[in-house]
Amino acid sequence: MADQSFDVVVIGAGPGGYVAAIRAAQLGFSTACIDRRGPPGGTCLNVGCIPSKALLQSSHHYEDANHHFADHGISVGKVGFDLAKMMARKQKVVADNTKGVEFLFKKNKITYIVGEAKITAPGQLAINTKEGGSDKITAKHIIIATGSDVTPLPGVEIDEKQIVSSTGALELASVPEHLVVIGAGVIGLELGSVWHRLGAKVTVVEYLDRVLPTNDGEVSKQAQRIFEKQGLEFKLSTKVTGAKLGKKDVTLSLEPAAGGEPSELKADVVLVAIGRRPYTTNLGLENVGITPDKRGFIPVDHHFQTNVPGIYAIGDVIGGAMLAHKAEDEGVALAEILAGQAGHVNYNAIPGVVYTWPEVASVGKSEEQLKAEGVEYKAGKFPFTANSRARANGDTDGFVKILADARTDEVLGCHIIGPSAGDLIGEVVLGMEFRAAAEDIARTCHAHPGLAEAVKEAALGVASRAIHL
């Protein structure tokens, strides 16, 4: 491939990168996207969001068949599963999605290059392609969207066989007898749920004193209660100080987070899910004078520009909520800014979802955050046990909570744990974009019988006038 020149070159074909490339192409820029993985889609499509959701769905069906069909009068005898087939299905879902992105690249005439890109000078990149060649590319605008990687845990080295990251956890060849998950955040709980449903005993070890530590406190508490009822075990306020690999198992050394008596925990497989950190290896940042901050994030201004004119960064690599849709919105906003438009991301209205079952979804501020900021607020809460659709479905764990400004009634946050929480949160996100009051949501007609009525009733609850509670 000869030397090429583009208006926009995006490094990284994850959700942030490929969306930025597509938007740039839509706006008329000649665009290229580079990724060293091969199939586009980044962590999300290949080893993150998509495969995990596929396994969550498969394992959810299995769980339902095994434990809930009988309630509905359906007898199925002993239900089994073929793990290899489940994994194959997951692979197909991933492949379909990545092919989809390749198609979108072709449709938008974006040049997709497989290789490792290194910035050599402002506007210049060198790419080591998989075939072994080295290409030079010039670009008017370079967008860094290299995403993130697993945060390692000192003393517990990941080998993706006995001690795995999320990547390995999505590929286990057999259901472990005992899976220990280190980290009770989104990834830990989701993957812990998958293997638990498939028959593993799952223990989740968490350094902080609650599960889903960044969520609203009431939701974390309820989530823990529900998952414990499902059979997951939690060891909170506990740190893991080391791991010893046996022939077929792993022995973890544990200690209370505040210090104290050490203990041991044996596992067949250990999943390290303590977080993700920005990925900028071999990017060549030093060649252009870009220095990541002390946590490894690339500093940018509010136009996503780094300290080097013409070089920008979006997505996980710049920090903030490390979510695919946040990266996508930043990609769109940046492409629009480059085209002279007023591209903008509203960081106050970005939802976060945990795809366990029940799902957990939130947008805006938690009660703890509002209290810390000294904001006077009112809360409206509605349990799914009082929602007729949830009852009909037999899925009544959880609640909807809406937080609104005490004076203006403007919705400041919404936290849902329950069936389809990730979809239900959508209307509140939209409402917050338009600075809706809780009363506005309450006065909007919601179809009956629907899970979304719980959102409406929570909104009514803000004014202490829920009808169905």
Next chain:
Amino acid sequence: MSTNIVVPTLGESVTEATVAKWFKQVGDAVAADERLVELETDKVTIEVNAPAAGTLSDISAKVGATVAVGAVLGEIGASSAKASEPKPAAATPPTPTVAAKPAAGPAPVQPATKGDVASPAAAKLMAENNLASVTGTGKDGRVTKGDVLHTLSSPPSPAPAPAPSAPRAPRPEDPREERVRMTRLRKRIAERLKEAQNTAAMLTTFNEVDMTALNACRNQYKDAFEKKHGVKLGFMSFFVKACVTALKEWPAVNAEIDGDDLVYKNFYDIGVAVGTPNGLVVPVVRDCDKLSFAEVEKTIGNYGKKARDGKLAIEDMTGGTFTISNGGVYGSLMSTPILNPPQSGILGMHKTSMRPMVMPDGKIEARPMMYLALSYDHRVIDGREAVSFLVRVKECIEDPQRILLDM
């Protein structure tokens, strides 16, 4: 592929405009950059030019409509006008059907005024409290529940709506009267004048200035000045410079009240009032202390031309610290100018007329005299400061050497 005609940025804090005139009709051919439509705002009139060549295929904002920045005014189709879509001659501005067009321009069609859109809770409160209009702070100016609650909790005048329908019975029409809608500009001027009067403790102090020395200076240098600088040596540069000298000495006159604070400004942006056929506008000459006499005259000259051509920008007229108004051009002998908020002082110049004056030696001579008026906000400037300021201006005009020597 068709292109939307959108409302451009109108200037700081100006969010909407009224469509005043369309220069083209639907079906007319337009060239790129050709003048299409005139928009009126509180401060200026703006022309919107065609973003592309083609045929004016749709006018969605008719004359009289209020439009927000970024709103779609109309559309230019490719020369073979794409009238195929059932757009009922843009009869209804917020039509979703128009948005069914394959997104040619990035801006989707928006209703004429988002400020008319109130959320369900807001609408209920407005109806229950008889509020016809509330300033919206929501997305694109929509009215939120909070906006209505805020309006209800701060009752003073605005609450019971003045605007549309009839709180007062309409005046019977009289064939001897002619009813003309106030232009946006006049409405805005009216609002600001009342605002100034209602807020400031405004009063005026007078003095008179002997223009003999100034006239002599001008006569001596005016030809050489024009030759060297390419601009006429007028009175204004002297008055502007005299004011700068006096403002430096009496900083309260250059200050502004903001809540509980007095904000003293260390820069001298002086507005020079200019009358135009559309009304009075006050473009601001920036950093007058740093400009030479020629630069002051040039700047004022440029503004005058822009004002007459209706091309003054909002930015030209904001941020001044002091204003000079000249009623003398119309023949006024003496007057009490109104303050230009949020400024605290305004100098009124008047007609120069020959008057018999008593000289220091007791003789009586005919001298060219001008009355000067300084209207000021007594909350910010006390009497001594105001009088002294005006005396300083007088001294600098009566002996321009004082400007040079900063005396």
